């Protein structure tokens with residue numbers, strides 16, 4: 001478990017020509033749907049996009065790696081070969097919408113762990129242009145909240161301990177290796193006395 005969690009990083013450069021089948025994407029969504037859900041409302045639905053034509057239409061709406069200011073996102077040939085669009089079905093909300101966002105974190109982590117097990121890497125993209133939703137004839141009760149980009153990874157991503165707790169920006173070295181600083185276990189623990 002530790003190994004697969006550590007390996008499940010965010011990937012942003014892929015072997016674009018390697019397709020991901022609808023059957024595989026269904027399997028991943030099947031993992032997402034098994035996640036915990038506040039009030040067991042399970043309000044999320046997922047739209048699969050894995051044709052090159054549709055992927056090309058979706059790509060321009062996505063925001064990539066805000067900390068890498070000189071990088072405009074993956075170039076042609078390194079773009080995702082599939083996307084899963086996460087849609088909140090407002091008719092299924094059983095409580096505040098914030099609860100549903102927790103569910104989506106759980107669901108997409110299941111999905112990405114399952115993907116990594118199949119050697120598929122992914123990137124959750126919250127920074128998309130909301131006009132992306134207009135590509136589709138979405139009914140009013142479905143709200144696009146998150147895009148998961150997927151593909152066969154074409155980059156090395158390394159997790160390392162934060163050197164400076166105030167600087168959590170990921171970065172790329174001269175070999176193109178992507179480094180992700182994580183806060184130490186020690187700095188994630190708090191020990192506070194009872195009143």
Ligand SMILES: Cc1cc2nc3c(=O)[nH]c(=O)nc-3n(C[C@H](O)[C@H](O)[C@H](O)COP(=O)(O)O)c2cc1C
Pocket residue numbers: 008009010011012063064065066123124125126127128157170180
């Ligand atoms: C809810 C959420 C939204 C994210 N949105 C974006 C995004 O819009 N663009 C992007 O390039 N990465 C996005 N990421 C990926 C994060 O930047 C990434 O998780 C972080 O750098 C840590 O890397 P790691 O996933 O390998 O641990 C998002 C991650 C999460 C959980």
